[in-house]
Amino acid sequence: xxxxxxGCALVLILLATAAFIVYLVRQNKSVYHWAYRLLLAGFxxxxxxxxxxxxxxxxxPVLTLKSSLSFFAWTVLLVYVLFHLKxxxxxxxxxxxPVAACLLILSSTLPAGDVTVKPVFRSLWLPVHIGTAFVGxxxxxxxxxxxxxxxxxxxxxKKKRLGxxxxxxxxxxxxxxxxxFALICGFTFMTAGMITGSIYAQYALGSYxxxxxxxxxxxxxxxxxxxxxxxxLAVGWRGRRAALLSLFGFLILVLAFVGANLWLSDYxxxxxxxxxxx
Amino acid sequence: xxRIVNIGMNHETAPVELRECLARDxxxxxxxxxxxxxxxxxxxxxxxxxxxxxxxxxxxxxAEKAKSxxxxxxxxxxxxxxxxxxxxxxxxxxxxxxxxxxxxxSSLDSMVIGEPQILxxxxxAYSNATKERTTGVxxxxxxxxxxxxxxxxxxxxxxxxxxxxxxxAAVELAKKIFHDFKGKKGLLIxxxxxxxLAARHLLxxxxxxxxxxxxxxxxAVEVAQSFKGIPVxxxxxxxxxxxxxxxxxxxxxxxxxVTHDQVKGxxxxxxNRPLFFIDIAVPRDVDPAVxxxxxxxxxxxxxxxxxxxxxxxxxxxxxxxxxxxxxEEVIKFEQWLKTLEVVPTIVSLKEKAETIRQTxxxxxxxxxxxxxxxxxxxxxxxxxxxxxxxxxxxxxxxKQKADRPHGKTYLDTARRLFRLDRENTDxxxxxxxxxxxxxxxxx
Numbered sequence: 001x002x003x004x005x006x007g008c009a010l011v012l013i014l015l016a017t018a019a020f021i022v023y024l025v026r027q028n029k030s031v032y033h034w035a036y037r038l039l040l041a042g043f044x045x046x047x048x049x050x051x052x053x054x055x056x057x058x059x060x061p062v063l064t065l066k067s068s069l070s071f072f073a074w075t076v077l078l079v080y081v082l083f084h085l086k087x088x089x090x091x092x093x094x095x096x097x098p099v100a101a102c103l104l105i106l107s108s109t110l111p112a113g114d115v116t117v118k119p120v121f122r123s124l125w126l127p128v129h130i131g132t133a134f135v136g137x138x139x140x141x142x143x144x145x146x147x148x149x150x151x152x153x154x155x156x157x158k159k160k161r162l163g164x165x166x167x168x169x170x171x172x173x174x175x176x177x178x179x180x181f182a183l184i185c186g187f188t189f190m191t192a193g194m195i196t197g198s199i200y201a202q203y204a205l206g207s208y209x210x211x212x213x214x215x216x217x218x219x220x221x222x223x224x225x226x227x228x229x230x231x232x233l234a235v236g237w238r239g240r241r242a243a244l245l246s247l248f249g250f251l252i253l254v255l256a257f258v259g260a261n262l263w264l265s266d267y268x269x270x271x272x273x274x275x276x277x278x
Numbered sequence: 279x280x281r282i283v284n285i286g287m288n289h290e291t292a293p294v295e296l297r298e299c300l301a302r303d304x305x306x307x308x309x310x311x312x313x314x315x316x317x318x319x320x321x322x323x324x325x326x327x328x329x330x331x332x333x334x335x336x337x338x339x340x341a342e343k344a345k346s347x348x349x350x351x352x353x354x355x356x357x358x359x360x361x362x363x364x365x366x367x368x369x370x371x372x373x374x375x376x377x378x379x380x381x382x383x384s385s386l387d388s389m390v391i392g393e394p395q396i397l398x399x400x401x402x403a404y405s406n407a408t409k410e411r412t413t414g415v416x417x418x419x420x421x422x423x424x425x426x427x428x429x430x431x432x433x434x435x436x437x438x439x440x441x442x443x444x445x446x447a448a449v450e451l452a453k454k455i456f457h458d459f460k461g462k463k464g465l466l467i468x469x470x471x472x473x474x475l476a477a478r479h480l481l482x483x484x485x486x487x488x489x490x491x492x493x494x495x496x497x498a499v500e501v502a503q504s505f506k507g508i509p510v511x512x513x514x515x516x517x518x519x520x521x522x523x524x525x526x527x528x529x530x531x532x533x534x535x536v537t538h539d540q541v542k543g544x545x546x547x548x549x550n551r552p553l554f555f556i557d558i559a560v561p562r563d564v565d566p567a568v569x570x571x572x573x574x575x576x577x578x579x580x581x582x583x584x585x586x587x588x589x590x591x592x593x594x595x596x597x598x599x600x601x602x603x604x605x606e607e608v609i610k611f612e613q614w615l616k617t618l619e620v621v622p623t624i625v626s627l628k629e630k631a632e633t634i635r636q637t638x639x640x641x642x643x644x645x646x647x648x649x650x651x652x653x654x655x656x657x658x659x660x661x662x663x664x665x666x667x668x669x670x671x672x673x674x675x676x677k678q679k680a681d682r683p684h685g686k687t688y689l690d691t692a693r694r695l696f697r698l699d700r701e702n703t704d705x706x707x708x709x710x711x712x713x714x715x716x717x718x719x720x721x
Contacts, residue, residue: 029433157454158569160581162588166454172552173457236549239573 002056005049006070010104012042013073017097024094024168032090039097043077046104050074060127062134063115065258065270069107071130072257073100075138079182083142087178089170095145125200133193133218137253139186140225143179144250147243150175154240176238179246183232187225194222214268217256224249279619280321280416281341284375285348285367286333289389292366299356300332308406310334310355315412317347322414324421326382326403328396330389335379337416345369376420376611380604383424384431391593392437397428419614427607434603437596444582445476447589448556449483451582452524455554455575464488465522467515467536468529469501473558476526481505489522491515493529519544519553526556527563535563542571556582613681620680623689624673626698631665 019035022028050071053061061067080096083089153169156162169175197215198208209215228245231237237245287297300306307327314323314336323336334352338344349367353360370378381387385396404421407413413421431437456462464485466477469492477488488507491514492498498509510518519525519541529535536555545553555576557564562578569576639661643649649657672692679688693699 153454157451157575160577160584162585169454171454171457173455177457236551238550239552241572 002049002052005045005052006108009042009045009049010108012038012045013077013097013101013104016042016093017101020094020097024091027168032093035093035097036084039077039093040081043074043081046070046074046077054127057115057117059117059121060130062126062130063117063121063270064110064112066107066110066112068257068270069103069110072134072137073103073107075134076100076103076141077138079135079138079142079185083178083182086181087174089174089178091149091168091170092145092178095149096142099141099145120204123200123204125196125203129193129196129200132189132196136186136189136191136193137257139182139189140246140250140253142182143186143246146175146178146182147246147250150179150243151240151247154243172239176242179243180232180238183225183229183246187222187229190218190222190225194218212268213259214256217252217259221249221252221256224252280337280339282335282337282372282375282416282420283341283345283348284333284335284370284378285345285352286326286331287366287368288331288333288387291368296356296358296363296366297330297332299358300327300352306355307403308410310351311407311410311412313351313354314348315410317344317351319344319347322417323412324403324407324417326400328399331382331387333382335375335417335420337414341371373608373612377604377608379420380424380427380607381601383428384600384604385428385437386431386597386600386604391597394432397425400424416615416618420611423607423611423614427604430603430607431600435596435599437593437600443475444558444579444586445472445479447582447585448476448526448577449479451575451577451585452480452554452556453483455552456523459484459486459524461486462523463521465515465518465525466490466501466507467525467527467563468492468531468559469497470528470558473526473528473556474501474504476556476558477507478505480524480526485524489518491518493531516540516544520547522553523551524554524556525564526558528558529563531559531563532561534565535559536565536568538565538567538571541568541574545571545574558582616685617677617680619685620676620689623676623693623698627669627673627692627696630696630698631669635661635665 016035016038019031019038023032023035050061053067057063060071062071076096077100080093080100083092149169150172152165153172153175156166157172201210202208224245228237228242228249232242287300289297307325310325310327311323314320314325314334319338319340321337321339323334326333326335332352334348336344336348349360349364352358352367353363356363378387383397383400385392385394388396400421404413407417452459459480462485464477464480464487466473466488469490481488488502488505489510490498490502490507491510491512492501493512495509495511498511501507502509515535519536525536527535541553550573552573552575555564555568555574557576557578560579564576564578566576566578568574639657643657676688676692679685682688
């Protein structure tokens with residue numbers, strides 16, 4: 001059942017990605033509509049899959065890298081759909097869908113391990129902590145994508161070489177406001193994720209903060225984003241500098257997510273969560 | 279036989295002085311339409327008048343007569359002697375007229391190919407014509423197909439994507455920096471046709487205000503008045519750089535009017551809001567080093583002409599594609615028009631059958647004596663269904679063959695077979711004609 005849902009989601013999202021890339025090249029609106037529908041269908045299957053995993057496991061399905069990655073893909077798509085409703089930016093899908101597809105492909109290559117659920121995970125704090133943190137990551141993924149789009153468009157305009165992407169990408173102002181909006185939302189969710197995480201840690205492990213590598217990395221990313229947000233709001237940083245920094249911020253997050261989980265072993269790593277290392 | 283005729287002039291056939299005479303204001307077009315309606319040989323009409331073209335589109339059965347009346351209307355309207363007008367006019371008929379109107383609507387016949395205004399202008403002309411009830415079956419269909427063709431050209435080709443004039447290209451660029459111009463401010467430094475055109479473009483795209491700076495304040499006031507701008511003195515440029523988002527510069531100054539340090543200082547106080555310089559002046563007004571500043575973009579006349587050159591090249595490729603689409607639509611329209619040719623034949627065929635039915639029914643009724651209403655009704659139904667069923671296949675056949683190459687032959691054969699055109703009858707068929715006459719007399 002889980003495999004079927006996952007397979008459907010993967011196939012649909014890959015098709016949607018392909019369609020979005022065709023749309024980017026050919027600029028055909030009907031292709032875009034199909035791509036969007038395919039992505040929505042893929043998102044629906046992925047939602048069912050995550051829901052089913054949750055139900056089957058009894059706890060949030062984030063105990064292995066494999067399931068975390070697909071959960072991450074789900075939050076990225078969730079955030080994309082929210083942005084689509086707010087900004088109606090057609091070309092955004094051509095950049096977000098590949099990210100979601102990459103996450104899913106990565107996830108599908110990892111072996112599924114047996115998971116023994118420790119009692120400590122049977123807490124409502126886990127889905128709250130994980131949910132907020134991951135939705136925050138989803139928003140940051142959008143800042144990353146919008147940042148890349150901004151840098152491409154900006155360098156074309158600045159260097160006066162208007163390539164084929166020039167007409168396909170939206171205006172700098174639009175991209176910057178997407179970046180800004182995603183940063184605010186991402187930061188809010190990340191803060192909530194860290195607070196709920198520390199409450200959960202206090203409740204489950206007896207201390208709010210344990211200097212676990214993942215916590216340190218996340219704190220670094222949080223401080224980084226806090227500075228970026230402050231500069232944006234107080235000094236009026238925007239444009240290229242803000243876009244570049246949002247790329248760096250996301251790289252720190254990726255390091256926190258993958259690096260800390262795999263190579264630095266502490267209680268946040270999947271090794272210690274009961275799942276076999278991915 | 280109905281013909282579609284298009285008489286007019288455009289930027290290619292007529293000089294601007296002549297076009298001005300005819301394209302003065304909207305009331306002119308209304309008068310032209312009213313005058314065309316008065317001409318008895320013109321069936322349907324439409325009058326299009328823009329700053330680049332004046333066209334009269336009409337359908338008629340007497341093409342020559344109608345054409346000369348339309349030309350005299352144009353002469354009267356513009357107060358132009360006919361010999362001067364005629365050399366600047368083009369005339370298209372039938373398929374060529376259809377093709378021409380499709381090309382005009384798709385902006386393939388425009389001075390700036392792909393410019394989007396023309397479609398709106400045709401739609402307006404058409405809505406005027408429908409209000410005055412001067413259009414009918416053919417022009418209604420023709421105009422709707424023209425809108426359809428224009429939409430296809432716009433969506434299926436890149437013809438309207440690219441900007442082909444410097445001022446237009448500058449505005450397009452500004453759109454890629456600022457999402458829209460709501461609440462954005464412009465600053466025009468100096469004066470000049472191209473700069474003012476760009477400023478006008480910006481205003482029409484929604485820029486909220488434009489300030490005009492000039493070395494002589496009087497000139498600034500004068501230019502500012504022409505598009506409701508705010509005149510500012512030359513010394514205020516520094517302060518204006520904090521307000522403006524788009525700066526169009528076109529002075530005759532030998533040195534830089536806007537310097538690197540000046541912009542650098544203002545960017546901080548602007549909180550890094552993007553600033554776009556359009557430098558049309560030669561020699562340049564804006565220090566090229568300004569482009570190195572973050573969130574500042576400087577395009578000079580060479581950069582803009584470069585973009586225009588690339589765009590013109592692209593458009594020519596797209597124009598071939600667009601012409602193919604227009605040709606497709608012309609063929610489709612012609613097919614429809616041919617099915618329209620069948621209609622009179624079918625109508626007279628049905629009329630003839632009905633006449634015969636009525637006559638024969640009358641004859642039989644007199645010999646049948648008293649009949650009750652039910653019997654009368656069944657007799658009526660019987661005769662009706664016989665004529666209908668006999669005619670069904672020929673009518674279907676004619677409709678199917680209407681747009682084939684030999685459709686006309688079938689039509690002629692049908693008319694002769696059923697003897698629908700009495701004036702064409704030969705001596706040989708004299709006998710049968712007599713019968714026809716008789717039956718008609720009885721009727």
